[in-house]
Amino acid sequence: MSDVTAHGWDASEAALPAWSLPKDAVDRIALPGDWPEHVTRDWALGGSTGKGARVCILDSGVEAGHPLIGDLESAVAISIGENDEVFAEEDTEGDVSGHGTACAGIVRALAPECSISSVRVLGSTFTGSGAVLLAGLRYAVEQGFDVINMSLSTTKKPFAGILHELADSAYFKRTVLVASAHNMPVESYPWRFSSVISVGSHEEDDPLAFFYNPNPPVEFFGRGVNVEVPWLGARSLKVSGNSFATPHLSAICALILAKHPELTPFQLKSVLYLTATNVGGGK
Amino acid sequence: MTEKPDLRAAVAAGVVGSEESFRALLAAIVEVARSIFGAKASSILLLDEETEELVFEAVVGEGEDTLLGTRFPAGKGIAGWVLATRTPLVIEDVQQDPRFAKEVAEDTGYVPSGLMAAPLLHEELALGVLSVLDRPEQSLFSLKEMELLGLFANQASIAVDLLLKARRANRVLDGDGELQVVARLAAAIDALEDEKRASGMKLLNDLAGAFGA
Numbered sequence: 302m303s304d305v306t307a308h309g310w311d312a313s314e315a316a317l318p319a320w321s322l323p324k325d326a327v328d329r330i331a332l333p334g335d336w337p338e339h340v341t342r343d344w345a346l347g348g349s350t351g352k353g354a355r356v357c358i359l360d361s362g363v364e365a366g367h368p369l370i371g372d373l374e375s376a377v378a379i380s381i382g383e384n385d386e387v388f389a390e391e392d393t394e395g396d397v398s399g400h401g402t403a404c405a406g407i408v409r410a411l412a413p414e415c416s417i418s419s420v421r422v423l424g425s426t427f428t429g430s431g432a433v434l435l436a437g438l439r440y441a442v443e444q445g446f447d448v449i450n451m452s453l454s455t456t457k458k459p460f461a462g463i464l465h466e467l468a469d470s471a472y473f474k475r476t477v478l479v480a481s482a483h484n485m486p487v488e489s490y491p492w493r494f495s496s497v498i499s500v501g502s503h504e505e506d507d508p509l510a511f512f513y514n515p516n517p518p519v520e521f522f523g524r525g526v527n528v529e530v531p532w533l534g535a536r537s538l539k540v541s542g543n544s545f546a547t548p549h550l551s552a553i554c555a556l557i558l559a560k561h562p563e564l565t566p567f568q569l570k571s572v573l574y575l576t577a578t579n580v581g582g583g584k
Numbered sequence: 585m586t587e588k589p590d591l592r593a594a595v596a597a598g599v600v601g602s603e604e605s606f607r608a609l610l611a612a613i614v615e616v617a618r619s620i621f622g623a624k625a626s627s628i629l630l631l632d633e634e635t636e637e638l639v640f641e642a643v644v645g646e647g648e649d650t651l652l653g654t655r656f657p658a659g660k661g662i663a664g665w666v667l668a669t670r671t672p673l674v675i676e677d678v679q680q681d682p683r684f685a686k687e688v689a690e691d692t693g694y695v696p697s698g699l700m701a702a703p704l705l706h707e708e709l710a711l712g713v714l715s716v717l718d719r720p721e722q723s724l725f726s727l728k729e730m731e732l733l734g735l736f737a738n739q740a741s742i743a744v745d746l747l748l749k750a751r752r753a754n755r756v757l758d759g760d761g762e763l764q765v766v767a768r769l770a771a772a773i774d775a776l777e778d779e780k781r782a783s784g785m786k787l788l789n790d791l792a793g794a795f796g797a
Contacts, residue, residue, distance in 0.1 A: 400669075423659070485737065487705045502727060527676075539677060540676070542673035544671050
């Protein structure tokens with residue numbers, strides 16, 4: 302596996318230790334890209350089709366060749382063997398519920414030229430689904446995707462620590478983890494971690510409208526009510542829920558990263574903030 | 585879940601509410617949910633961990649005569665997704681989904697065209713799924729409905745937790761039933777009137793003292 306992502310930036314070439322900056326090294330970390338005086342929506346994603354950005358749908362699988370989605374870069378199904386060994390095998394079953402296909406369709410509609418991959422973590426067995434979720438996320442982080450869409454969460458506390466490490470690891474490897482916030486009164490993960498982009502729903506019709514929330518832990522609101530999505534059998538449905546708001550933000554991240562591949566997750570989050578509908582007003 | 589007979593469960597079995605009363609509570613919850621949303625049907629599905637199936641534990645409206653006790657695999661379909669991901673969702677025009685509980689639908693002749701589903705969560709566990717089927721077509725879904733659905737699911741999960749506890753407690757009395765005497769004793773003392781109850785409690789305390797407890 303390579304550290305090189307669609308960002309065109311290679312972490313392995315970074316000669317400096319991460320914890321100090323000698324005087325003569327300052328020039329070496331000069332970052333590419335001219336930032337405008339005002340970061341606007343147009344600067345951030347205007348004209349972007351998502352081309353070059355790699356998005357992973359960590360979910361129930363994606364129906365391959367759906368007319369509203371097209372071809373996938375890859376599709377694997379995660380399972381865990383009797384001795385806890387993890388298998389990531391080519392997914393021949395496709396989507397086991399329709400949800401992953403819906404998420405992929407939302408991303409495809411907004412970022413028509415991005416690459417979409419599916420990592421299926423649901424459907425093999427019900428018990429142990431938390432362990433499969435962790436293994437699937439670890440696999441996706443290792444693949445160096447630019448964006449991982451995670452419209453799901455776990456309530457199991459023993460998994461929280463490992464999920465936290467994985468979320469941090471993604472963050473430092475320049476993979477943006479976009480996770481659904483829970484809208485029920487329970488503790489669940491990984492959306493509560495500050496290293497991910499957490500998403501709740503708003504009710505507006507504009508798929509590119511998104512709002513920054515000044516009262517975290519939910520950081521952004523994306524379109525999540527009465528959304529038309531592709532479903533199984535080359536069909537489409539109208540759906541609602543935070544799990545559908547999440548791929549809207551994933552797609553917006555893909556559009557921004559395709560245009561500005563040098564952005565780190567921290568910088569990307571800053572751009573999202575500056576261009577949110579209630580901050581930059583989408584101007 | 586490992587379950588070995590224990591005395592606390594045996595005592596509980598003697599005094600805890602019956603399975604029927606908790607089932608009635610679940611039925612009342614789905615009835616209110618159906619009524620508030622103006623829906624055609626509402627149901628509570630519980631996870632059977634041993635068989636990895638979802639079982640209809642409470643049904644009101646379309647299918648209430650036939651669906652109760654019906655099972656289907658927990659790993660797939662929309663309810664399976666809601667359970668596994670612990671995430672609520674709303675889908676309109678479900679008939680287009682070829683995998684939506686098709687066998688169930690064919691059995692009953694009832695195919696819903698809209699579905700709201702929320703997981704029943706208790707602490708770290710996902711116990712089942714609350715579904716509301718076929719809201720009126722003219723009412724556009726909003727976040728307010730989603731919040732309301734979450735509140736119902738929360739209430740239902742508390743009721744389900746009580747039902748499961750009652751079942752666990754009652755299961756202690758099955759098998760060789762050596763702890764039945766404890767449950768009978770607890771039930772008998774619980775049923776006594778004031779004065780007799782006080783005497784009974786004193787007797788129990790003396791007995792506990794004799795065992796060094």
